[in-house]
Amino acid sequence: MVGALNLSCILIYLLINHFDLGLAQYSYNGAIDVADALGPKLAGHVFPDVSPDVQEQAARDVIKRVIGKKASESFEVEVNRLLDVRSFQISMLDSGKILIAGWDGTSVCKGFHQYLKYQLNKDVDWFKMTIELPVNQHLPNVSMSSTSASPIIYYQNVCTWGYSFAWWNFQQWRRNIDWMALMGISLTIAPIQEFIWQDIYTQLGLNLDEIEAHFAGPAFQPWQRMGNIRGWGGGSPNQGGGSEFRRLQYLLQQQIIQAQRELGISVALPAFAGHVPRALRRIFPQANFTETERWNRFPNAYCCDLFVEPQEPLFRQLATTFLRRVTQRYGSNHIFFCDPFNELEPPVSQADFMRSTAAAIYASMREVDPKAIWLLQGWMFVKNIFWTDELIEAFLTAVPQGNLLVLDLQSEQFPQYQRTKSYYGQPFVWCMLHNFGGTLGMLGSVELVNSGMDLARQMPNSSMVGAGITPEGIGQNYVMYSFALERGWSDRKLDSAGWFTHFALTRYGVQDERLNQAWQLLRTSVYTFHGLQKMRGKYTITRRPAINLSPFTWYNVTHVLEAWQLMLSARSIIPLDDNRYDIYQHDLVDITRQYLQITADQLYVNLNSSYRKRQLARFVYLGNKLLELLDDLERILGSGSNFLLGTWLEAAKLLAPTVEDQSNFEFNARNQITTWGPNGEILDYACKQWSGMISDYYRPRWARFLDDVTLALQSNQPFNASAYKQHVLKEIEKPFSKMNKQYPVRPSGDPWLISQVIFEKWSKYTKDTKYLHNNRLQLPYK
Numbered sequence: 001m002v003g004a005l006n007l008s009c010i011l012i013y014l015l016i017n018h019f020d021l022g023l024a025q026y027s028y029n030g031a032i033d034v035a036d037a038l039g040p041k042l043a044g045h046v047f048p049d050v051s052p053d054v055q056e057q058a059a060r061d062v063i064k065r066v067i068g069k070k071a072s073e074s075f076e077v078e079v080n081r082l083l084d085v086r087s088f089q090i091s092m093l094d095s096g097k098i099l100i101a102g103w104d105g106t107s108v109c110k111g112f113h114q115y116l117k118y119q120l121n122k123d124v125d126w127f128k129m130t131i132e133l134p135v136n137q138h139l140p141n142v143s144m145s146s147t148s149a150s151p152i153i154y155y156q157n158v159c160t161w162g163y164s165f166a167w168w169n170f171q172q173w174r175r176n177i178d179w180m181a182l183m184g185i186s187l188t189i190a191p192i193q194e195f196i197w198q199d200i201y202t203q204l205g206l207n208l209d210e211i212e213a214h215f216a217g218p219a220f221q222p223w224q225r226m227g228n229i230r231g232w233g234g235g236s237p238n239q240g241g242g243s244e245f246r247r248l249q250y251l252l253q254q255q256i257i258q259a260q261r262e263l264g265i266s267v268a269l270p271a272f273a274g275h276v277p278r279a280l281r282r283i284f285p286q287a288n289f290t291e292t293e294r295w296n297r298f299p300n301a302y303c304c305d306l307f308v309e310p311q312e313p314l315f316r317q318l319a320t321t322f323l324r325r326v327t328q329r330y331g332s333n334h335i336f337f338c339d340p341f342n343e344l345e346p347p348v349s350q351a352d353f354m355r356s357t358a359a360a361i362y363a364s365m366r367e368v369d370p371k372a373i374w375l376l377q378g379w380m381f382v383k384n385i386f387w388t389d390e391l392i393e394a395f396l397t398a399v400p401q402g403n404l405l406v407l408d409l410q411s412e413q414f415p416q417y418q419r420t421k422s423y424y425g426q427p428f429v430w431c432m433l434h435n436f437g438g439t440l441g442m443l444g445s446v447e448l449v450n451s452g453m454d455l456a457r458q459m460p461n462s463s464m465v466g467a468g469i470t471p472e473g474i475g476q477n478y479v480m481y482s483f484a485l486e487r488g489w490s491d492r493k494l495d496s497a498g499w500f501t502h503f504a505l506t507r508y509g510v511q512d513e514r515l516n517q518a519w520q521l522l523r524t525s526v527y528t529f530h531g532l533q534k535m536r537g538k539y540t541i542t543r544r545p546a547i548n549l550s551p552f553t554w555y556n557v558t559h560v561l562e563a564w565q566l567m568l569s570a571r572s573i574i575p576l577d578d579n580r581y582d583i584y585q586h587d588l589v590d591i592t593r594q595y596l597q598i599t600a601d602q603l604y605v606n607l608n609s610s611y612r613k614r615q616l617a618r619f620v621y622l623g624n625k626l627l628e629l630l631d632d633l634e635r636i637l638g639s640g641s642n643f644l645l646g647t648w649l650e651a652a653k654l655l656a657p658t659v660e661d662q663s664n665f666e667f668n669a670r671n672q673i674t675t676w677g678p679n680g681e682i683l684d685y686a687c688k689q690w691s692g693m694i695s696d697y698y699r700p701r702w703a704r705f706l707d708d709v710t711l712a713l714q715s716n717q718p719f720n721a722s723a724y725k726q727h728v729l730k731e732i733e734k735p736f737s738k739m740n741k742q743y744p745v746r747p748s749g750d751p752w753l754i755s756q757v758i759f760e761k762w763s764k765y766t767k768d769t770k771y772l773h774n775n776r777l778q779l780p781y782k
């Protein structure tokens with residue numbers, strides 16, 4: 001076996017080693033010479049084949065959508081490829097118009113955003129993509145230029161397509177693409193591929209039942225694509241909507257890719273990673289298949305698809321057939337993403353196997369596109385004891401240097417570029433992951449992001465060529481992503497205090513010390529995380545109740561209370577124009593939610609103490625207070641337009657291609673954010689603090705828990721945790737996925753009035769020492 005692997009590896013090396021981006025010509029003596037030389041070359045290599053005229057028109061359209069047709073006439077744009085790679089220039093013409101020139105369309109849009117934010121004190125947000133400029137808006141005369149320190153600025157995670165994008169239509173994508181361009185993002189992914197695979201599987205001889213048994217439902221497709229699961233959430237072949245949904249998703253992907261490329265954004269397309277339906281063994285009985293390992297305890301019906309080893313002739317056949325069709329239908333920017341072992345253990349723990357596997361995967365790409373670049377998530381190396389340094393080096397160096405671009409997926413907490421000596425010379429992108437599952441909760445690591453990029457750029461023999469954001473879900477903690485993307489463009493550390501001051505100004509449209517101080521308090525509290533704990537967004541409120549939870553925090557919680565009070569006091573000075581008040585209300589709901597989340601943690605610590613000490617009266621009192629808190633949380637969330645379960649569920653049903661599919665799409669939407677699997681395999685991983693979720697999912701779980709523990713205390717018996725788990729899974733958690741109750745899609749009540757009432761109640765209550773003996777939440781060091 002080892003001898004065969006060595007021979008295979010040698011043959012593949014001879015095939016592919018003559019093509020690379022020429023990285024070897026650059027000296028490794030300087031700290032960042034290699035990255036400085038390779039970054040612009042790589043950015044140019046994958047740049048879309050789109051004319052400057054098309055990019056200019058696309059940039060004009062972005063500006064028009066953001067500030068309106070009339071205001072956009074005050075700006076001129078120019079795409080000039082003679083400028084430095086990923087740069088822009090701003091100047092005033094004799095006509096009084098502002099000229100923004102850039103290397104590409106997205107650099108022009110980045111320059112426009114720079115002018116909006118730092119000259120006009122206006123900014124956008126995921127929830128605010130239009131800006132009102134006064135009719136007589138004065139346009140400051142500035143002359144400036146800026147070149148990105150990161151030739152590649154990346155955005156997206158394969159999981160974002162499940163946790164955030166699952167139900168999006170093109171209108172929502174249009175806003176997101178506009179935002180991407182304004183942030184200067186130059187590289188992203190386009191993972192939709194099921195319609196293409198459906199054709200291939202059919203032509204190979206699989207029947208509809210076998211195909212449907214493989215494809216997961218719309219909320220779970222990212223994990224089916226990576227070989228983690230199969231079939232879960234998929235529709236019945238008798239419904240007939242699966243094929244139509246895949247066709248519509250394919251058409252949507254074409255629209256998205258076209259819109260991105262017109263702006264000069266490069267799009268990485270999917271390549272074959274080796275995962276195929278189990279039924280393919282019927283078609284190719286002589287092929288060498290291995291079953292993938294069970295992922296997160298998924299049962300047999302939904303786990304363990306087949307993996308075609310890349311050395312197998314069938315791999316080459318499937319890989320080249322698939323990639324040819326992908327490029328025929330989507331075009332190509334010569335960059336393809338492929339992650340064969342995402343949270344899956346490879347079948348062989350040998351360096352020769354890893355070397356030949358990587359070489360074969362890249363060879364299949366190059367056979368279709370001789371200029372192919374492989375985009376790889378570095379996630380499979382994170383905290384995984386299987387991947388020894390020897391195996392990682394064998395895998396990475398099997399591809400010619402410069403032809404494998406690695407996303408260091410969670411650089412702010414678990415960077416792998418240090419361990420791998422800058423990925424053994426392969427170029428990499430420093431990424432802030434930050435969010436898992438699209439969960440809510442204020443958190444971030446401002447200073448780690450600020451300093452981390454410099455450390456990576458300046459390390460000896462650094463091959464860092466870019467920066468990016470890779471959240472599993474968006475729609476939360478916007479300040480962190482805005483900061484990280486600006487830091488990625490900049491060649492030096494940002495003044496974080498000054499940056500947050502300006503963030504408050506551009507966010508609310510008014511210079512006010514209370515608002516500034518509120519954001520400084522958040523900067524020095526919730527956004528100072530620097531530990532090694534896995535931050536998964538599971539707080540007391542959203543976790544399945546138990547007597548052994550360990551809530552913790554890393555900051556002074558009174559800072560959140562003070563920031564909340566300052567925001568409440570600033571209501572009267574928030575402008576009503578330009579949707580500023582809507583953003584203010586969003587932030588007010590979010591900080592109220594945050595403080596109630598913290599208070600629930602404190603209540604739980606005391607509840608647990610009263611249980612251990614068998615203090616029945618204290619336990620009952622605190623339990624009632626926790627339920628009261630959940631009622632208040634439901635009320636404040638219901639007043640915020642971005643915190644509604646109904647929005648998520650209705651979007652899922654709206655995307656269903658037939659009426660018959662609506663129930664399954666709603667099931668997908670509900671299951672993903674609760675049990676994530678048939679029996680809670682990844683329970684609460686994608687939990688959401690949304691109105692509707694609190695009242696009908698989290699509160700009933702806590703109410704049943706409190707009742708059961710109270711009975712145990714009254715009868716002087718230990719709490720039966722096993723019985724509780726069985727009951728709550730059967731009676732609350734699993735049934736929630738199958739419910740069809742409709743929830744509001746519009747907010748109810750005045751967020752400020754509701755927040756003010758909650759503030760007066762809970763800020764006083766947490767000072768009461770009668771039953772709250774210990775409000776301190778410790779940071780465990782593990």
